[in-house]
Amino acid sequence: MLLTLRVPRSRLCLGRQQHRRLLASTAPEEAKRQTTQHPLQLEINGNTYPTDSWTNVTPKILSHLGLNKHLQRDHPLSIIRQRIVNYFYGAYRNQRGNPLFSVYDQLSPLVTVQQNFDNLLIPIDHVSRQKSDCYYVNREHLLRAHTTAHQVELISGGLDNFLVVGEVYRRDEIDSTHYPVFHQADAVRLVTKDKLFERNPGLELFEETWSGSLADPKRILPSSKCMDQTKQPCHTLEAVKLMEHEMKHVLVGLTKDLFGPRIKYRWVDTYFPFTQPSWELEIYFKDNWLEVLGCGIMRHEILQKAGVHQSIGYAFGVGLERLAMILFDIPDIRLFWSNDSGFLSQFSEEDLQNLPKYKPISHYPQCSNDLSFWLPANVEIDAGFSANDFYDLARTIAGDVVEQISLVDKFKHPKTGKTSLCFRIVYRHMERTLTQAEVNEIHKHIADASVEAFNVQIR
Numbered sequence: 085m086l087l088t089l090r091v092p093r094s095r096l097c098l099g100r101q102q103h104r105r106l107l108a109s110t111a112p113e114e115a116k117r118q119t120t121q122h123p124l125q126l127e128i129n130g131n132t133y134p135t136d137s138w139t140n141v142t143p144k145i146l147s148h149l150g151l152n153k154h155l156q157r158d159h160p161l162s163i164i165r166q167r168i169v170n171y172f173y174g175a176y177r178n179q180r181g182n183p184l185f186s187v188y189d190q191l192s193p194l195v196t197v198q199q200n201f202d203n204l205l206i207p208i209d210h211v212s213r214q215k216s217d218c219y220y221v222n223r224e225h226l227l228r229a230h231t232t233a234h235q236v237e238l239i240s241g242g243l244d245n246f247l248v249v250g251e252v253y254r255r256d257e258i259d260s261t262h263y264p265v266f267h268q269a270d271a272v273r274l275v276t277k278d279k280l281f282e283r284n285p286g287l288e289l290f291e292e293t294w295s296g297s298l299a300d301p302k303r304i305l306p307s308s309k310c311m312d313q314t315k316q317p318c319h320t321l322e323a324v325k326l327m328e329h330e331m332k333h334v335l336v337g338l339t340k341d342l343f344g345p346r347i348k349y350r351w352v353d354t355y356f357p358f359t360q361p362s363w364e365l366e367i368y369f370k371d372n373w374l375e376v377l378g379c380g381i382m383r384h385e386i387l388q389k390a391g392v393h394q395s396i397g398y399a400f401g402v403g404l405e406r407l408a409m410i411l412f413d414i415p416d417i418r419l420f421w422s423n424d425s426g427f428l429s430q431f432s433e434e435d436l437q438n439l440p441k442y443k444p445i446s447h448y449p450q451c452s453n454d455l456s457f458w459l460p461a462n463v464e465i466d467a468g469f470s471a472n473d474f475y476d477l478a479r480t481i482a483g484d485v486v487e488q489i490s491l492v493d494k495f496k497h498p499k500t501g502k503t504s505l506c507f508r509i510v511y512r513h514m515e516r517t518l519t520q521a522e523v524n525e526i527h528k529h530i531a532d533a534s535v536e537a538f539n540v541q542i543r
Contacts, residue, residue, distance in 0.1 A: 126221060128194055133221050140473075141219040141227060144480045145253060148265045153420060154249055155189060160408045160431050161267055161420060164342075165189070165249050167436055168269050168402070171341050172247060175334055176273075185271070188238065189249040194221065195228045203236040204358040205383055216470040219253045219264075227253035231270035232358060232401060239390035244274040244397075249404075255472040258489040263417045264479070267404040272382070273331075274397035280326055287322050289396050294318040296393065313353050313361040318384045323396050324361070327381055331398040335365055335379060342411065343367060358383055359399060369410060376410075377402040413441040418484045422514055448512055450487065451523040455531055456506040457540035464503055465494065469538060477533055478509065482526050487512040504543060 122135040128146065154161045173183035200206075201213055211217060212229060219227045228234075231248040238246055248270045256262045281287040290296065294317065315324040332351065339349055348368035352375075356362045359380025366373045379400035387395060405417055412431070414420070419427055419442075430442060463469050471491060478486050486509060493506035509530070511523045531542050 128221065129192060131194075133225055136222045138215060138220040138223040140215055140255075140476075141221055142476055142480050144476070144483070145219055145227070145264060148251065148253075148421075149193065151421075152190070152251075154251070154267045154404060158428060158431050158433050159420075160412050160414065161404045163431060163433055163436060163439070164404045164408050164411070165267075165269065166433065167342060168338065169247060169249075170436070171338050172271065175337065176245060184245045185247055185273075186243060186245070187247045187249065188234070189247075191231075191234055191248060191250055193228045193251055193253065194225060195233045197224055197226065199237065200226060200228055200230070200233040203386065203389055204232060205385055206357045210357065216466075216472045217255055219255065229254050230401065231268045232399070235270075235272055235358075235399065236386060236390045239272065239274070239387065239392055243272075244395070245272070247271045255476065257471075258475050258478070258486055260416045260418075260488065261409070263405070263421075264476075266417070268401055269404060270399070270401045272397055272399045274382075274387070274392065274395040275327070276395050280323060280396065284322075288320055289323045289394070290318050291320055316360050316381070316384055319381070319396060324381055327396055327398055328361070331379060331381075331400070332363075335377065335400060339365060339367060339376065342407065343369075354378065356380055358386060374406075374410070376406065411439050415442075415444075416487070416514075418487070418514060421484065424515055426515075448515075448517050451511045451518055451520060452508060453511070453523060453527045454492070454506055454508050455527065455534070456493070456504060456543040457531075457534060458497075458543060459503045459505065460539045461500075461502060465491075465505060473538070474507065474534065477537055478530050481529050481533060482511070485511050485513055485518070485526065 122139045124135060126133050126135060126139075126141075126146075129149065153159055154165045156162055169185075169187055172185045176184040178184055197213075200218075201210070206212060218229050221227070228250075230252050231250055234248050238248070249267070251265050251267050253265055255264060277287075277289045278285075280289065296318075315321055336349065340347060350366050350368075350373070352364045352366055354362050354364045356378060360383055362378065362380030364375045365377050365379070366375050368374075377400055379398060382397040382399050384396075387393070387397065405420060408414060408420070409417065422428070427442075430440060432438075459465070459469055465471060475489055478489060488508075488510040490508050491505060492508045493504075495504040496502070497504065509527065511518055511526065534540050535542060
């Protein structure tokens with residue numbers, strides 16, 4: 085299921101030399117430095133940021149900054165981006181016939197904690213804030229975990245219809261559908277009473293009993309208070325239902341534009357901290373229901389933070405890789421980062437309506453090795469040891485040669501009380517066959533680096 089090429093022998097040799105240089109440059113001591121130790125400051129996009137105890141971003145992750153795969157000509161992510169943008173250009177036009185939506189696809193992914201969490205009413209104790217889930221530059225800055233992070237700043241600037249497209253960064257497991265860097269498109273549409281109730285001017289956006297006062301920005305309600313799928317206390321039911329109808333009509337239209345008019349779909353109630361009520365849109369694809377986007381009526385507190393008091397809005401977000409993997413039949417998310425012509429030549433922007441299926445030439449075999457180790461005394465997984473730390477270490481050493489890592493066994497010794505973990509690491513190169521000797525060498529470097537970084541004992 086992976087991209088393969090018939091490569092000249094000279095190119096194969098160059099690939100092996102490059103990989104040996106990679107191994108040499110990421111010896112255990114270097115891997116330990118890159119994953120557990122950090123310089124006093126980091127220079128990112130021309131700016132300098134001090135590091136602290138929250139710093140966990142690795143050089144491997146920072147190397148993705150500026151690649152902008154969603155803007156690369158003929159790249160499948162760029163094709164999906166343009167399909168979404170073009171659809172919204174056509175769906176919303178002003179009286180002169182010009183598109184209402186503006187597009188922002190080159191905003192810096194380095195954001196503040198306030199932008200990524202506080203502005204979006206994400207509770208302080210929410211799991212998404214944890215170091216094990218995000219890439220922090222320091223306690224106050226991180227690589228955005230979603231393009232939603234730019235909502236308040238853009239709305240504050242006077243925008244009421246916009247799309248944000250760009251890469252986002254999340255620490256996650258390693259398999260064919262997860263990668264620490266992926267791409268999102270996020271949209272916001274705001275309307276005033278006059279626009280929403282153009283045909284019914286007697287209706288109101290807000291309940292008469294609602295005071296309209298700005299909510300305490302330090303008081304973020306728990307999720308149980310935000311899961312009412314009827315409406316927010318401030319909005320009238322008529323306003324919410326009209327906005328919901330418009331939003332769902334537009335997003336079903338987008339789904340049919342991408343997947344065809346006969347695509348089977350359904351709406352599923354869900355919870356997001358920044359919308360209420362909230363839904364996910366699922367499509368029926370290859371005998372399974374697949375989530376393709378999330379959306380909802382924007383929390384009014386967010387609009388108030390941005391200085392907007394007399395509007396109601398909807399927002400939605402969608403992952404470009406998820407759409408592209410379905411539409412192009414791309415089996416492995418690592419392929420989106422390939423610069424190989426054998427992959428890129430299969431796609432073209434000349435006809436955005438023509439979405440060819442990806443055709444692998446052949447399949448390079450997997451190599452699978454297990455790595456077992458004892459954690460230090462009184463250390464448990466997710467209690468002193470994070471699996472995502474191990475995944476980042478493996479990525480730092482082996483790069484995208486690692487196809488998948490899974491925890492296959494966990495054992496606690498009845499006498500010593502120590503915990504043993506066994507990770508199965510699947511290796512597969514994107515462009516050639518790996519020898520078992522090469523894999524063993526990479527695997528040993530990961531084992532040695534784990535000892536240095538986590539003080540574990542290899543079994």
